[in-house]
Amino acid sequence: MNARRARLKDHRAEAALFRRRAVAGFALIVACLAVLAGRFAVLQVARHAEFATRADANRIRLQPLPPARGLIYDRNGVLLAENRAAYRLEVVPERVRDLQALLHELGGVVALSEEDLRRFDEARRAKRKFQSVPLRFRLSEDELARFAVNSWRFPGVEVVPYQTRSYPLGAEFGHVVGYVGRIDEGDLRAMEKRTDTDVASRYAGTTHIGKTGVERQYEDLLHGEPGFEQVETNADGRALRVLERSPPTPGRNLYLTIDAHLQEAAEAAFAGRPGAAVAIDPRNGEVLALVSVPNYDPNLFVNGIAQSDYSALLEAPDTPLLDRALRGRYPPGSTMKPFVGLAGLELGFRTPQDTVISTGEFFIPGQSRGYRDDIRWGHGRVDLELAIEWSVNTYFYQLALDMGIDRLAGYLGQFGFGAPTGIDLPGEGSGVLPSREWKRASMNQPWYLGETVIAGIGQGYWVVTPLQLAHAVATLGNRGVRERPHLLLATQDGLGAERVAVAPPPSPGTVIRKAADWAAVEAGMHGAIYGDHGTARGLGDGFPYTIAGKTGTVEKFSRTTDAWDTRVSDAELAARHRALFICFTPAEAPRIAVAVVLESAAWGGKDAAPLARKILDAWLRSQPDAPATASTGAGP
Amino acid sequence: MNAPLLDRLAQLARRALQRPRLDLPLLLALALVMATGLVTLYSAGDKDLGLVLNQGARFVLGGILLLAISRLPPGMLRTWTPWLYAFSVLLLVATALLGEGRGAHRWLDLRVVRFQPSELLKLTMPMMVAWYLHARPLPPGWRDLAAVGALIAVPAGLIAKQPDLGTALLVAASGAFALFLSGLAWWRIGVILGAVGAALPVAWHYMHDYQKNRVRMFMNPEADPLGNGWHIIQSEIAVGAGGVTGKGWHHGTQSRLEFLPEHTTDFVFAVFSEEFGLVGVLALLALYVFIIGRCLWIAAEAKDTYSRLLAGALAMAFFVYVMVNGGMITGILPVVGVPLPLVSYGGTSAVSLLTGFGVLMSIHAHKKLVR
8 A cells, every 4th residue: 555655646746856856967067067167277277378389389380481592703703603583383283173184285385394294293292282383494485475375274383483503604613613403312311410500490491402512512601591481371281371571591602712714714725625724823722723624514403414414424435524623533743753853852862963864764773674764865964953854754763762752752741642632622532642551551562662763753653633733833832831722712791792701721831941942943843944955845935924834744554565666646645645734933923833634645745734824824814913025934 | 901910910929928938038048159159150160151141040940940849838749759759769760771971870861851860869868758757656666767778778779870879878868867857766876877887898899990989089189199189189279279368259270270170060169269268168158057057947847747857858968968069179078979059050959959948948838837
């Protein structure tokens, strides 16, 4: 009965029960919503700063603005490297309905090469659909005009102005100024290793970097500092508006020590024959001309060289990509004689008056192999002056033998042979300064006396670069005071700004101790030009300053017979000889020193010396105080 | 010709004023929430007036349904309840067989309108439980519990199978709330909750991968910040960046720049939080609390058990939507596709909610006259 009663509905009790439950439920709800409100408070008050930052990090992107690269001039302000306004075509894939059809149609308006299309495809895959992808660089005037007329047919294709590096003098400065190219993986790896600056942010918007020459050496000066734009982007990364902008600082302009006219004259003097010439101001080490023939057009490399062009350069037999002035390896031959003679005097093995009899052939005591003079019957009795003037081998054979190779090498090393001169260009060669130690280290062989003998005339293991030779002759001209060769003369902050002179590198030291020693050697080099039987006689004719010089002729191959053969033609000799010439002028106070190497020419005096004269003539035109009358060679 | 019609209208208006069938405070609160929703949508949709008008049209449709249902006596609803319930379960079965939708069979295309039958259950489920308990002596015993359990389990299971776990839980909860309000003994509630807790590992086993991922992401969203964790992280950033006073209307960058996904639907609350800050959030939550409280008050005033349980369950279900959505956008609950009631863009949710409030208005209109 009781149970049954309990099962009947009691409306009043149920309503009261409901009310209690409703109150309990409401309390629960309010408690839960209070927790929720607490969570909102945590996010919006306690952690507000954190999330505000993250919201900004979401939407604000720093967009780098690459700086304009500094310009490069020669010492007189002739432009060697500039930034030229160019136009490129860019495509926004998102705005194009049928890309293939568009490219096909566009090909009828502007030329599109396979290479262009391949690069475009690659770039397109790396970018988002709404990002602009470059298709064709360096549109010509014609193409610009044609596209302008037809642009309505190509929605999503735009002409975009940009700056491209250009070298107005082209190949002439290919080896000196070098070129910039697209930043590649090697550049990125090199940048990662650098710790001095924040390279990643410096190069954030930069596409090109100096690859060779001055462009590479002074990359840091030329590059400048990028600016930045703060842009607001959406979740897809599309830039919507610019919030803030700080402009880039352009790179510094560089003035080189090179005289473009001298460079041009020197290159022209080669007339395409492979070789190198270097002209240096002995007083300060300023490099006035740095020529390597043949050369190449650096403009080809700026936007990626075509494979066919590159193969042609690589496979050319006369290796135009090799900078002969800096890295060429040549035996110096007789151009070494003034230095060897000087070593004899300075080290006390000879006085200027000591003589040697040249019989035409020199023998090491107890050996049967003969070392020859240029003249079959010999020059007779000669002192140092005549030995240099006539280039008498026997004098230097005996001298080298008396000094020994290590003393000889030790002294000549002070002129900078066997080591890079330290010029401000990348990739300089160091040549070979032969010595016992060098031969043991590099060939693991003992030194032979005969090698000392031929070292006395600059043959054998000797290897010099034209730059080393020029540096040495400049040092000689400067009476033994070395000045490190360098190319950077001044810098400039922007076009209108003052040129700021760059202090030349410190002098590595003085090589000649006694002025009389220098005078004796200079007399020999003077005689080579003005003496009756000088090896370069007649070279100074009509030149207002006195020239001091020395020829050098080196056989590329060892002779195979003992036969004397004088009936060979110059052309045949040219295939076997290298011709060299070194000189400085004015002899009493030199302002220019020149070294010339011709890879294939018969004689130093006949072929290399006139080339040097052309350089001197060109230099003369830049000297406002040059006397009008010709020097007779009558020294002071 | 027009005079008789005008007379009739005036007569109706007079009667409505003399004896209002609508609870004006509740109506006002709902209107405020809907207005907030439209204002937020205008910003979240990036000043897309079409979006706002579309949603407004649904509110109008929902409002008409609300008015119409409020005129029906609860007794009539109660009579129809088993049929409505059976009909909605039938639709669920039909959806399972014929339905369409991205990856999940949720939508039923009726040529004229496409809608989710599971939405219907949000209303018919508490109606059915209330209908059943109305006839039983309360508090309910084990046998009633088993019967109600079956009534809940069948449609909830069908919905979970779609698979739409969120809605299944909401539908089950709305039935469970009716049971709770009927006075089910606390100890029995404890036993049930214990059993559910024990069953969770089993449920995990049967969950779909994407559902498991959502739960995992909720536990540690930073583990995959660009993938599954993106929603939670971007939503928290939006809320947090709002600060106390907010960034201002249409100045929320998270939604305008499309970092926030689903920013007009499930994550519209995050947009609101970013633009109106903690002040706005507290105001909106206060409005919701007022609506829930008012509905519970209407339930307490109702004249019979059916009306009481139904009104109470609807009120508590409404709370669950707010809680689940708010918890989701602040990262204290997993990402479940539950819209913020009357604010998120979406027709089905708005119309079904307003229909539910129509039932509440009807109960209010037919409350007992004496205590």
